[in-house]
Amino acid sequence: MHPARQDHPARLGLAARLRAAGSVFAEDEADLLLDAGDGDAVRLRSLVQRRLGGEPLEYVLGWAAFDGHRIRVTPGVFVPRARTGVVVAQAAALLHRYDRVVDLCCGAGAIAVALLERVGALDLVASDVDPDAVDVAAENIGDRGIVVAGDLFAALPARFRGTVDVIAVNAPYVPTDAVATMPTEARDHEHRVALDGGPDGLDLHRRIAAGAGEWLRPGGSLVIEVSELQADASAAAFAAHDFATRIERDDAVDGTCVVASLPA
Numbered sequence: 001m002h003p004a005r006q007d008h009p010a011r012l013g014l015a016a017r018l019r020a021a022g023s024v025f026a027e028d029e030a031d032l033l034l035d036a037g038d039g040d041a042v043r044l045r046s047l048v049q050r051r052l053g054g055e056p057l058e059y060v061l062g063w064a065a066f067d068g069h070r071i072r073v074t075p076g077v078f079v080p081r082a083r084t085g086v087v088v089a090q091a092a093a094l095l096h097r098y099d100r101v102v103d104l105c106c107g108a109g110a111i112a113v114a115l116l117e118r119v120g121a122l123d124l125v126a127s128d129v130d131p132d133a134v135d136v137a138a139e140n141i142g143d144r145g146i147v148v149a150g151d152l153f154a155a156l157p158a159r160f161r162g163t164v165d166v167i168a169v170n171a172p173y174v175p176t177d178a179v180a181t182m183p184t185e186a187r188d189h190e191h192r193v194a195l196d197g198g199p200d201g202l203d204l205h206r207r208i209a210a211g212a213g214e215w216l217r218p219g220g221s222l223v224i225e226v227s228e229l230q231a232d233a234s235a236a237a238f239a240a241h242d243f244a245t246r247i248e249r250d251d252a253v254d255g256t257c258v259v260a261s262l263p264a
């Protein structure tokens with residue numbers, strides 16, 4: 001931040017309004033909104049009104065921070081969460097440059113971007129069923145991969161069948177009844193298809209466990225985010241399809257994932 005801005009009345013006033021509206025990190029939000037306003041008072045007023053109206057900060061700014069990068073997000077598309085860093089770290093540890101990778105249920109493509117940044121060039125496909133997610137993922141990934149629309153594996157190019165080194169996934173895993181208890185910023189602003197994982201939250205995990213073997217190469221792995229409570233059940237779904245499984249936890253990002261590998 002510019003030193004002159006620290007105690008600037010506009011910043012302090014904006015932070016006070018944001019705090020009164022419930023913002024926990026009001027000064028940080030004020031700085032981000034002032035930056036986004038870029039000296040244009042009309043633009044700043046519109047951004048502040050949206051934020052005070054309860055819209056998630058990331059939609060107002062147009063980006064979310066993830067794994068050290070700015071990921072463009074648009075209203076309705078799932079906002080990448082820090083905890084998904086556990087998927088990135090586990091997938092990156094299994095990858096080499098030019099490997100074949102799928103970011104399944106890619107949302108804005110945050111996992112794909114983070115893997116490209118960590119590993120380097122990859123033969124990458126990202127896919128999602130939500131056209132809004134596909135549009136913004138295509139922007140984020142650019143010419144570093146291809147982005148396709150469709151239901152799980154049905155969207156993947158045939159040339160990927162049986163050849164994928166790693167499938168990285170953050171699919172919806174919130175049990176249907178629990179969606180109503182999520183924070184309003186998620187429940188009221190993110191598309192339901194990004195959240196609802198069915199009665200026990202693991203409908204998508206079971207479908208992915210049933211379908212992944214056809215797309216991975218022998219010895220290939222799938223890394224999938226899950227909650228700590230659901231991790232054993234998710235791992236069991238993969239074990240039922242002949243995957244060797246382990247559960248990985250990263251307390252630093254408060255994230256959990258299952259790593260499921262095919263025999264070589």
Ligand SMILES: C[S@@+](CC[C@H](N)C(=O)[O-])C[C@H]1O[C@@H](n2cnc3c(N)ncnc32)[C@H](O)[C@@H]1O
Nearest residue numbers: 078080105106107128129130151152170172194
């Ligand atoms: C929890 S969000 C995660 C998005 C992204 N992977 C991330 O971590 O930021 C789940 C995503 O799965 C997508 N999705 C839900 N059902 C799907 C399906 N049957 N096939 C493909 N994508 C699906 C949603 O549209 C949403 O973008």
